[in-house]
Amino acid sequence: MNLFFLCIFFYFVGIIFCKPNVLLIVIDDLRPNLGAYGYKSAVTPNLDSLASKSFVFSKTFCQQALCAPSRNSLLTSRRPDTLHLYDFYNYWRESVGNFTTLPQHFKQNGYYTQSIGKIFHPGISSNFSDDMPYSWSGAPFHPKTQEYMNSKVCFNNDGTLGKNVLCPVRVMDQPGGTLPDIESLNYALNFLENEKNITGGLPYFLAVGFHKPHLPLKFPEEYLEQHPIWKVVLPSNRWRSYSLPNVAWNPWTDIRDREDVMKLNVSFPFGQIPDYFLKKIIQHYDAAVTYIDDLIGRILKKIEGTNTIIVITSDHGWSAGEHGEFSKYSNFDISTRVPLIIHVPGLSTHGIVVEQITELVDLFPTLVDLTNISPPIPICNRKNTNIGLCTEGRSLVYMMVKSKQKKMPIRNMPSAFSQYPRPGDYPTKFPNSDKPRMKNIKIMGYSIRTERHRYTEWVEFNRTSCKPNWLKKFGTELYDHSIDPGENMNLIDRKELVNVAKDLRKQLILGWRYMQN
Numbered sequence: 001m002n003l004f005f006l007c008i009f010f011y012f013v014g015i016i017f018c019k020p021n022v023l024l025i026v027i028d029d030l031r032p033n034l035g036a037y038g039y040k041s042a043v044t045p046n047l048d049s050l051a052s053k054s055f056v057f058s059k060t061f062c063q064q065a066l067c068a069p070s071r072n073s074l075l076t077s078r079r080p081d082t083l084h085l086y087d088f089y090n091y092w093r094e095s096v097g098n099f100t101t102l103p104q105h106f107k108q109n110g111y112y113t114q115s116i117g118k119i120f121h122p123g124i125s126s127n128f129s130d131d132m133p134y135s136w137s138g139a140p141f142h143p144k145t146q147e148y149m150n151s152k153v154c155f156n157n158d159g160t161l162g163k164n165v166l167c168p169v170r171v172m173d174q175p176g177g178t179l180p181d182i183e184s185l186n187y188a189l190n191f192l193e194n195e196k197n198i199t200g201g202l203p204y205f206l207a208v209g210f211h212k213p214h215l216p217l218k219f220p221e222e223y224l225e226q227h228p229i230w231k232v233v234l235p236s237n238r239w240r241s242y243s244l245p246n247v248a249w250n251p252w253t254d255i256r257d258r259e260d261v262m263k264l265n266v267s268f269p270f271g272q273i274p275d276y277f278l279k280k281i282i283q284h285y286d287a288a289v290t291y292i293d294d295l296i297g298r299i300l301k302k303i304e305g306t307n308t309i310i311v312i313t314s315d316h317g318w319s320a321g322e323h324g325e326f327s328k329y330s331n332f333d334i335s336t337r338v339p340l341i342i343h344v345p346g347l348s349t350h351g352i353v354v355e356q357i358t359e360l361v362d363l364f365p366t367l368v369d370l371t372n373i374s375p376p377i378p379i380c381n382r383k384n385t386n387i388g389l390c391t392e393g394r395s396l397v398y399m400m401v402k403s404k405q406k407k408m409p410i411r412n413m414p415s416a417f418s419q420y421p422r423p424g425d426y427p428t429k430f431p432n433s434d435k436p437r438m439k440n441i442k443i444m445g446y447s448i449r450t451e452r453h454r455y456t457e458w459v460e461f462n463r464t465s466c467k468p469n470w471l472k473k474f475g476t477e478l479y480d481h482s483i484d485p486g487e488n489m490n491l492i493d494r495k496e497l498v499n500v501a502k503d504l505r506k507q508l509i510l511g512w513r514y515m516q517n
């Protein structure tokens with residue numbers, strides 16, 4: 001019996017003898033455009049193959065569709081209203097409390113923790129250090145060529161270079177002769193190659209954050225060959241719905257600000273990207289995903305057969321024309337829904353789809369339970385939100401291991417909670433409605449997603465207390481997923497649904513705690 005099977009044996013008898021490694025891969029701005037999630041245009045053989053021996057969570061939602069708030073929420077298992085972070089500009093340890101992070105908890109429990117690429121959002125929100133020294137054992141690695149993110153390195157049709165959305169490149173022609181995610185891949189492969197030397201024999205918690213398919217859609221041009229333009233399917237709901245309140249609209253300024261889109265003269269804030277260009281955006285997004293799938297395949301090959309829990313996820317979704325919108329910055333499913341694939345050696349020998357609603361705040365307590373590195377993380381207390389180690393999510397292990405089903409909290413109705421801030425009730429460039437800074441936030445859109453519905457209320461927000469005023473409303477949305485999975489028909493004015501809306505509103509105001517036992 002080799003060590004690997006011995007470990008699995010011990011797992012089942014409840015004693016962790018040798019702790020599994022953890023590999024957490026976070027793919028920036030990835031909506032579930034993967035074969036494993038039923039997306040027909042996907043070319044993602046490596047992730048699909050992993051999914052075929054993993055738990056595939058089909059309805060996982062982020063807590064806010066913006067990088068820094070979502071990542072800090074995932075990594076601390078606390079929600080934006082607890083972290084007081086809705087933009088990029090505060091660091092929880094200094095603004096709210098000395099909360100323990102997911103990697104920090106592993107580090108404190110005998111793991112060697114390493115960050116590669118974008119795990120924390122860089123800058124103020126992780127104290128310009130990726131939360132060093134607390135979260136990581138080794139110095140976090142950032143690819144040098146990410147500094148060209150906003151440079152004119154993309155080819156225009158006339159041979160000039162531009163700062164574009166569409167950016168297929170010849171890698172050898174790029175500054176440094178490489179791309180950020182290739183640098184991160186090489187660093188990860190080197191880490192795995194020299195693992196024992198680097199960790200000193202400890203199990204590892206390795207977090208690899210890939211930058212694509214975040215804008216610009218910059219990737220080696222050969223990946224376009226697997227995505228011919230004639231195969232691209234345009235979303236059927238690529239128009240703004242007349243029933244959508246203005247406050248809900250995100251004007252996708254990040255796309256407009258790039259030179260190839262600027263040339264299209266699309267009017268602000270509601271103008272449409274023409275279909276031929278939308279097709280290209282979808283094509284390039286999917287090609288960027290194939291590129292990342294390829295890189296991930298190389299990591300998976302390297303650790304094949306080892307005792308490693310593998311998690312694949314993203315910080316939020318991305319609209320590619322749905323609702324006439326782009327990017328994240330909203331409360332729609334298309335912006336809040338993320339892929340979540342969890343491979344547990346010995347536990348998921350074939351693909352298991354978990355259809356219950358889950359949230360990114362659930363990942364921290366889930367990984368603690370899967371590895372048994374400490375007692376389960378307690379649920380954060382309403383009165384004492386300042387304790388260092390607690391969760392505002394719940395462990396999902398009861399969805400994965402039958403014998404644990406009785407022990408785990410059960411929500412009377414599984415739901416996900418997301419939120420998004422706005423500077424005003426009409427979309428503006430200044431302040432930017434997509435990413436308002438804290439000092440400009442006046443409205444918060446709170447959203448609850450149940451199996452059947454999404455209910456969103458945009459209400460006045462007090463940025464000193466970080467609390468909503470439920471009495472002052474700027475817009476309300478109600479969608480019924482049983483007839484409208486694209487969230488195109490806002491049903492809030494339907495008289496026959498008054499009681500449904502009332503009940504959802506009650507749950508939304510009570511919040512996530514109500515859903516816990």
Ligand SMILES: *[C@@H]1O[C@H](CO)[C@@H](O)[C@H](O)[C@H]1NC(C)=O
Nearest residue numbers: 093097098099100104134388
């Ligand atoms: C925050 O927590 C870390 C790790 O538990 C500890 O080393 C540090 O002293 C704490 N800082 C404060 C200000 O309490």
Ligand SMILES: *[C@@H]1O[C@H](CO)[C@@H](O)[C@H](O)[C@H]1NC(C)=O
Nearest residue numbers: 091093094127128129132133
């Ligand atoms: C954040 O970084 C600053 C500057 O390096 C440092 O002085 C401060 O102690 C850090 N904050 C925490 C909580 O570690």
Ligand SMILES: *[C@@H]1O[C@H](CO)[C@@H](O)[C@H](O)[C@H]1NC(C)=O
Nearest residue numbers: 190192193194195196197198
């Ligand atoms: C590990 O480190 C030792 C001592 O520095 C060195 O001799 C050895 O070659 C290293 N092994 C690998 C695989 O890098």
Ligand SMILES: *[C@@H]1O[C@H](CO)[C@@H](O)[C@H](O)[C@H]1NC(C)=O
Nearest residue numbers: 260261262263264265266274
């Ligand atoms: C956009 O506007 C500019 C200046 O008004 C004009 O020269 C150009 O032809 C327009 N482009 C398109 C695609 O309409």
